[in-house]
Amino acid sequence: xxxxxxxxxxxxxxxxxxxxxxxxxxxxxxxxxxxxxxxxxxxxxxxxxxxxxxxxxxxxxxxxxxxxxxxxxxxxxxxxxxxxxxxxxxxxxxxxxxxx
Amino acid sequence: xxxxxxxxxxxxxxxxxxxxxxxxxxxxxxxxxxxxxxxxxxxxxxxxxxxxxxxxxxxxxxxxxxxxxxxxxxxxxxxxxxxxxxxxxxxxxxxxxxxxxxxxxxxxxxxxxxxxxxxxxxxxxxxxxxxxxxxxxxxxxxxxxxxxxxxxxxxxxxxxxxxxxxxxxxxxxxxxxxxxxxxxxxxxxxxxxxxxxxxxxxxxxxxxxxxxxxxxxxxxxxxxxxxxxxxxxxxxxxxxxxxxxxxxxxxxxxxxxxxxxxxxxxxxxxxxxxxxxxxxxxxxxxxxxxxxxxxxxxxxxxxxxxxxxxxxxxxxxxxxxxxxxxxxxxxxxxxxxxxxxxxxxxxxxxxxxxxxxxxxxxxxxxxxxxxxxxxxxxxxxxxxxxxxxxxxxxxxxxxxxxxxxxxxxxxxxxxxxxxxxxxxxxxxxxxxxxxxxxxxxxxxxxxxxxxxxxxxxxxxxxxxxxxxxxxxxxxxxxxxxxxxxxxxxxxxxxxxxxxxxxxxxxxxxxxxxxxxxxxxxxxxxxxxxxxxxxxxxxxxxxxxxxxxxxxxx
Numbered sequence: 001x002x003x004x005x006x007x008x009x010x011x012x013x014x015x016x017x018x019x020x021x022x023x024x025x026x027x028x029x030x031x032x033x034x035x036x037x038x039x040x041x042x043x044x045x046x047x048x049x050x051x052x053x054x055x056x057x058x059x060x061x062x063x064x065x066x067x068x069x070x071x072x073x074x075x076x077x078x079x080x081x082x083x084x085x086x087x088x089x090x091x092x093x094x095x096x097x098x099x100x
Numbered sequence: 101x102x103x104x105x106x107x108x109x110x111x112x113x114x115x116x117x118x119x120x121x122x123x124x125x126x127x128x129x130x131x132x133x134x135x136x137x138x139x140x141x142x143x144x145x146x147x148x149x150x151x152x153x154x155x156x157x158x159x160x161x162x163x164x165x166x167x168x169x170x171x172x173x174x175x176x177x178x179x180x181x182x183x184x185x186x187x188x189x190x191x192x193x194x195x196x197x198x199x200x201x202x203x204x205x206x207x208x209x210x211x212x213x214x215x216x217x218x219x220x221x222x223x224x225x226x227x228x229x230x231x232x233x234x235x236x237x238x239x240x241x242x243x244x245x246x247x248x249x250x251x252x253x254x255x256x257x258x259x260x261x262x263x264x265x266x267x268x269x270x271x272x273x274x275x276x277x278x279x280x281x282x283x284x285x286x287x288x289x290x291x292x293x294x295x296x297x298x299x300x301x302x303x304x305x306x307x308x309x310x311x312x313x314x315x316x317x318x319x320x321x322x323x324x325x326x327x328x329x330x331x332x333x334x335x336x337x338x339x340x341x342x343x344x345x346x347x348x349x350x351x352x353x354x355x356x357x358x359x360x361x362x363x364x365x366x367x368x369x370x371x372x373x374x375x376x377x378x379x380x381x382x383x384x385x386x387x388x389x390x391x392x393x394x395x396x397x398x399x400x401x402x403x404x405x406x407x408x409x410x411x412x413x414x415x416x417x418x419x420x421x422x423x424x425x426x427x428x429x430x431x432x433x434x435x436x437x438x439x440x441x442x443x444x445x446x447x448x449x450x451x452x453x454x455x456x457x458x459x460x461x462x463x464x465x466x467x468x469x470x471x472x473x474x475x476x477x478x479x480x481x482x483x484x485x486x487x488x489x490x491x492x493x494x495x496x497x498x499x500x501x502x503x504x505x506x507x508x509x510x511x512x513x514x515x516x517x518x519x520x521x522x523x524x525x526x527x528x529x530x531x532x533x534x535x536x537x538x539x540x541x542x543x544x545x546x547x548x549x550x551x552x553x554x555x556x557x558x559x560x561x562x563x564x565x566x567x568x569x570x571x572x573x574x575x576x577x578x579x580x581x582x583x584x585x586x587x588x589x590x591x592x593x594x595x596x597x598x599x600x601x602x603x604x605x606x607x608x609x610x611x612x613x614x615x616x617x618x619x620x621x622x623x624x625x626x627x628x629x630x631x632x633x634x635x636x637x638x639x640x641x642x643x644x645x646x647x648x649x650x651x652x653x
Binding site: 001002003004006008009012013016020023024027031032035036038039042045046047048049050052053054056057058060061062064065067068069071072075076079083084085086088089090092093094 | 139167172175176178179182183185186187189190191198200308309311312313315316319331332333334339342343346347367368369370373374376377380381384387388391633634635636637638639644645646647648649
């Protein structure tokens with residue numbers, strides 16, 4: 001076991017929290033945001049249908065998928081930057097699990 | 101039995117044989133197999149299993165019909181049921197996985213070191229899963245009843261027997277791989293008919309690209325008939341109800357115990373993140389298709405069925421009229437069936453459209469098998485959850501901590517058999533339509549668990565008194581609002597299906613206020629909470645973060 005500098009540990013947590021907050025804001029805008037102004041967006045057309053309908057039926061869902069993969073990929077990079085080894089995680093995790 | 105019924109039954113039997121075969125092959129041998137599939141399921145396959153577990157009779161049978169009937173207002177289901185995966189994969193699943201328990205009540209009980217909290221969580225889990233399973237069993241009853249031309253009641257009984265057999269045999273390990281198979285069958289069954297319909301209507305086999313124009317054409321047809329346009333926002337309900345429903349479905353998605361437990365079956369936090377991402381891809385395949393299904397179905401009904409003479413309707417109308425879910429009546433007596441004279445039930449659109457579009461016996465049979473896969477895979481996951489709440493959280497953790505492995509496994513299996521039978525009896529006379537029953541389950545899950553799980557993971561000051569009060573208050577407020585709204589007493593036009601927007605804030609407030617007013621939890625529990633911020637290799641201890649180094653490097 002090696003002690004990690006508090007600033008490094010905080011930087012890890014801050015980086016992870018930042019992506020989560022950004023992703024949730026984008027996710028909220030494409031769903032709740034578009035719904036709140038649906039009447040306004042209905043004047044535009046996209047993929048053959050009114051924009052508010054497009055966002056509800058396809059747009060929001062596609063953005064959600066992109067956000068989830070974006071988060072998974074960026075989080076992996078952050079882990080790597082902080083020297084986290086996933087294979088080691090698997091070993092640690094198996095040991096710390098409560099099995100009864 | 102006519103040839104259509106033979107083909108459908110044949111396909112369903114083949115798929116059932118497959119599920120039971122997989123269950124037997126992966127039979128649970130140890131407790132950890134039974135509850136969490138030995139925690140070694142790869143994220144890609146776990147994502148697919150989540151897709152099967154998640155997409156229920158409401159998604160498969162009910163959603164396209166709901167969108168078809170409600171138009172834009174039905175899209176709250178699409179965004180709500182997918183958006184919940186953001187909350188789940190960002191805020192809860194990886195942290196809950198690091199905590200490393202078997203069930204949601206066990207997390208709550210251990211995280212706050214409180215047996216009352218454990219008991220309330222276990223009871224709430226049973227209530228939520230029970231509400232949800234009634235929808236699945238009555239869904240399978242509709243499908244089997246329609247195919248065999250028997251009463252839906254007997255259909256439900258047949259479904260109950262099948263589910264009880266494979267859930268008891270396999271446990272979580274068997275269920276993982278049966279759910280993968282069920283996902284593949286249900287998604288194939290859903291996409292085949294819309295590809296054919298897309299070809300029929302537009303000549304292009306990719307429905308996701310073509311249905312936009314169909315939506316516009318439906319809007320034009322509606323204008324001609326003097327109706328409000330299909331895509332007009334908030335034609336059927338208030339904007340606030342749309343938002344309340346979407347919110348309820350999102351928080352419910354993030355806190356359904358049977359979905360969360362699927363994230364306990366992977367190895368690490370990283371694997372939990374990737375599971376969530378893969379899960380949403382597989383789920384999105386169906387949810388992006390549902391509005392297309394709705395649009396084609398409505399277009400074909402409006403252009404090919406409406407306007408035909410009432411005495412010359414195709415054969416499919418009679419069998420569906422017999423189920424009571426379709427009404428065709430020439431109310432103005434001109435001998436022609438108008439669009440306004442067709443009343444089609446939400447729950448039959450997916451099943452009936454392949455017949456309406458004349459897609460042939462094989463496609464209709466596949467859709468039936470897919471609908472059964474959707475109902476059974478979710479019911480299986482729910483039964484495992486009910487069984488672990490009884491056998492693990494209540495029996496083992498509270499009643500008899502000395503119980504042997506064998507005894508607990510037996511208790512789990514008996515809980516499955518008993519709850520299937522009881523849920524089956526309730527499902528014989530369901531208290532609402534499928535999507536509505538399911539929305540209640542989401543409101544209850546969100547109202548009871550979402551604030552408690554979120555605060556439990558992210559706010560170390562949350563204590564046992566806070567969560568006990570919060571869960572009771574949230575559950576009571578949500579249940580109470582559902583009953584009030586069902587009887588016409590509503591706040592700001594929010595209906596029973598949007599009850600989460602009432603229950604969740606109340607739960608948050610109570611949990612925070614009561615936690616603040618009572619003593620802080622012991623330092624050990626606060627440290628455990630802070631520890632959840634970091635990956636497995638890092639440990640938070642005594643105000644410092646420690647890194648477990650790779651040996652030999």
